[in-house]
Amino acid sequence: MTQTQAKESMQFQTEVDQLLQLMIHSLYSNKEIFLRELISNGADACDKLRFNAISDDTLYEGDGDLRVEVEFDEEANTVTIRDNGIGMTREQVIDNIGTIAKSGTKEFLSKLSGDAAKDSNLIGQFGVGFYSAFIVADKVSLTTRAAGSTESVTWESNGKSGFTLEAADKASRGTEIVLHLQEDEKEFANGYRLRNVISTYSDHISLPVMMYKNEMPEYDEEGNVKESDEPKAKEWEVVNKAKALWTQPKSEISDEEYQEFYKHIAHDYTDALAWSHNNVEGKLEYKSLLYVPAKAQMDLWEPEQRNGIKLYVQRVFIMDDTKNLMPNYLRFVRGVIDSNDLPLNVSREILQSNQTVESMKKASVKKVLGLLDKMAKNEPEKYQSFWDEFGKVVKEGPSEDTSNKEQIAKLIRFSSTETDVEKQNVSLEDYVSRMQEGQEKIYYVTADSFTAAKNSPHLEVFRAKGIEVLLLSDRVDEWMINGLTEFDGKQLQSVAKGELDLGSLDSEEDKEEQKKTEEEAQPILKQLKDVLADKVEDVRVSHRLTSSPSCIVLGEQDMALYMQQLMKQAGHEMPSSKPILEINPTHPLLTRMESETDDELFKDWASILFDQALLAEGGQLEDPAGFVHKLNALMLKLS
Numbered sequence: 001m002t003q004t005q006a007k008e009s010m011q012f013q014t015e016v017d018q019l020l021q022l023m024i025h026s027l028y029s030n031k032e033i034f035l036r037e038l039i040s041n042g043a044d045a046c047d048k049l050r051f052n053a054i055s056d057d058t059l060y061e062g063d064g065d066l067r068v069e070v071e072f073d074e075e076a077n078t079v080t081i082r083d084n085g086i087g088m089t090r091e092q093v094i095d096n097i098g099t100i101a102k103s104g105t106k107e108f109l110s111k112l113s114g115d116a117a118k119d120s121n122l123i124g125q126f127g128v129g130f131y132s133a134f135i136v137a138d139k140v141s142l143t144t145r146a147a148g149s150t151e152s153v154t155w156e157s158n159g160k161s162g163f164t165l166e167a168a169d170k171a172s173r174g175t176e177i178v179l180h181l182q183e184d185e186k187e188f189a190n191g192y193r194l195r196n197v198i199s200t201y202s203d204h205i206s207l208p209v210m211m212y213k214n215e216m217p218e219y220d221e222e223g224n225v226k227e228s229d230e231p232k233a234k235e236w237e238v239v240n241k242a243k244a245l246w247t248q249p250k251s252e253i254s255d256e257e258y259q260e261f262y263k264h265i266a267h268d269y270t271d272a273l274a275w276s277h278n279n280v281e282g283k284l285e286y287k288s289l290l291y292v293p294a295k296a297q298m299d300l301w302e303p304e305q306r307n308g309i310k311l312y313v314q315r316v317f318i319m320d321d322t323k324n325l326m327p328n329y330l331r332f333v334r335g336v337i338d339s340n341d342l343p344l345n346v347s348r349e350i351l352q353s354n355q356t357v358e359s360m361k362k363a364s365v366k367k368v369l370g371l372l373d374k375m376a377k378n379e380p381e382k383y384q385s386f387w388d389e390f391g392k393v394v395k396e397g398p399s400e401d402t403s404n405k406e407q408i409a410k411l412i413r414f415s416s417t418e419t420d421v422e423k424q425n426v427s428l429e430d431y432v433s434r435m436q437e438g439q440e441k442i443y444y445v446t447a448d449s450f451t452a453a454k455n456s457p458h459l460e461v462f463r464a465k466g467i468e469v470l471l472l473s474d475r476v477d478e479w480m481i482n483g484l485t486e487f488d489g490k491q492l493q494s495v496a497k498g499e500l501d502l503g504s505l506d507s508e509e510d511k512e513e514q515k516k517t518e519e520e521a522q523p524i525l526k527q528l529k530d531v532l533a534d535k536v537e538d539v540r541v542s543h544r545l546t547s548s549p550s551c552i553v554l555g556e557q558d559m560a561l562y563m564q565q566l567m568k569q570a571g572h573e574m575p576s577s578k579p580i581l582e583i584n585p586t587h588p589l590l591t592r593m594e595s596e597t598d599d600e601l602f603k604d605w606a607s608i609l610f611d612q613a614l615l616a617e618g619g620q621l622e623d624p625a626g627f628v629h630k631l632n633a634l635m636l637k638l639s
């Protein structure tokens with residue numbers, strides 16, 4: 001007797017226990033989805049077998065007629081879902097069912113609130129999968145044999161106290177799942193109910209889903225159930241449409257069908273926001289169906305995130321792939337690309353450097369950008385919800401995809417001084433349309449929080465003159481702005497970097513005034529330069545400030561101070577360039593300093609002036625305790 005023949009009990013991973021309990025409670029109002037999930041898994045298993053059989057057709061074991069079968073037994077109160085797909089080995093059963101391999105599970109569980117409505121949405125994004133069986137069943141028994149193997153195994157669980165594994169004797173390849181329905185879920189052990197659920201959720205699956213034909217009662221003319229003397233031989237029939245959705249003409253597909261198909265391929269539970277269905281003919285021949293989800297997948301920020309695009313070759317599923325078919329900044333896109341040009345035995349390596357793949361990718365990116373552009377124009381509210389969910393990802397676009405920079409730039413939304421709210425809802429086109437006469441540049445400020453950006457002293461002159469400034473405070477913004485130097489022929493200019501030249505936005509009087517102030521400020525500038533020589537590159541009169549006494553200005557090419565800080569914390573070497581201190585000589589603090597005769601006190605004033613400008617910029621003080629000490633001393637003097 002081999003070891004695998006003994007019945008063995010095992011515990012679920014802690015997360016599985018938690019997830020099961022949550023799922024059972026929060027999906028209570030949408031129980032029927034268990035069938036979609038299990039049929040979906042069966043269909044995926046058949047897809048995998050079909051792919052593996054391309055290189056080894058003995059895996060078919062003479063049965064290449066791939067399908068999913070659904071049976072029920074009213075008396076026993078069971079529903080059975082069976083597929084002749086790839087099956088699982090004993091190890092795979094343990095790995096796949098009983099543990100959760102998905103990344104981000106712990107984080108996901110910690111986000112759950114206990115509020116059923118909210119949680120059911122979250123669970124949907126996570127993908128409920130196999131465990132959804134326990135929404136309706138109090139015992140689940142799964143027997144499976146992997147293609148090419150002779151050993152089969154039965155996994156069984158009540159969803160509460162772990163599971164058992166036992167050697168089985170399954171002749172046919174694939175997986176069979178028997179759901180022992182809970183007492184009050186009897187409605188599912190019924191042909192009408194099951195067919196109804198299948199046509200709602202599984203019509204679009206290219207694989208046939210089959211049920212017994214004559215399990216449905218026959219009626220006589222008077223509407224009574226016909227009693228037949230002889231039991232009829234059972235006969236299978238296909239109960240779903242069983243046509244790959246993307247191969248059908250658009251005009252024949254309803255929105256509901258598109259949405260159901262989305263949920264199948266994306267393992268999502270919420271509707272998609274939009275889709276683009278394309279049939280490309282000519283030099284290249286392929287079909288694509290690309291979806292923009294409504295909600296971010298749990299792993300959007302994981303480096304090894306789930307793959308979003310399924311590659312098919314002539315209707316045969318080849319592999320999940322995002323890296324080659326969608327750029328990173330569109331990694332939330334889900335869908336199918338079905339090529340007629342690639343060979344069936346295409347490998348991951350070939351995909352990486354294939355002209356056909358490259359062309360399909362390029363065209364698909366255009367399609368997605370076009371879809372988003374249309375949404376932004378025609379359904380701004382919907383687009384806003386998209387932006388709130390995926391904006392930070394799209395912001396990687398200008399640096400990653402320079403060939404589509406202009407189109408991506410149009411899609412980006414910003415916070416701005418126009419509204420002063422955190423919501424990012426201002427486009428560059430909006431900004432340009434509001435530019436003042438004589439304004440040549442698009443102004444922005446970056447900071448590590450919205451509040452810091454909004455209150456930045458650099459904005460003072462812009463606010464005073466009513467010139468709009470974009471407020472950037474996402475981590476990715478400095479990176480985005482690196483790739484986005486221009487829009488509509490107008491340069492993007494940080495208000496915190498370089499020499500500020502408002503050009504014709506400053507009137508002749510303004511310029512005269514500035515010149516005069518500058519001349520008058522020469523003595524204090526010199527004094528400040530002397531005492532701050534080792535901290536700053538230069539001290540100059542500011543044209544940016546109206547109400548603050550001083551601010552820090554960086555060189556055009558320098559990274560914002562808070563970013564420099566972050567980089568240093570992450571262990572990167574940062575070139576230590578000294579900033580420029582700008583002062584507002586008309587500020588009372590500066591006038592007070594001018595009359596200070598005590599050199600030591602002047603030094604303290606100067607040092608505080610510099611440190612507070614640094615703080616306002618999100619920089620870190622070299623000597624915070626010294627700053628506090630000096631400040632307190634001055635305060636005491638004034639009291």
Ligand SMILES: Nc1ncnc2c1ncn2[C@@H]1O[C@H](COP(=O)(O)OP(=O)(O)OP(=O)(O)O)[C@@H](O)[C@H]1O
Pocket residue numbers: 037041042045083085086087088096097126127128129130131175267
């Ligand atoms: N019928 C089946 N045949 C073969 N393998 C299966 C079958 N059902 C499940 N599996 C395996 O178990 C794994 C886990 O399934 P499960 O449904 O929980 O998650 P999933 O399908 O990966 O994702 P999701 O939770 O989003 O549906 C699958 O990835 C697959 O490897």
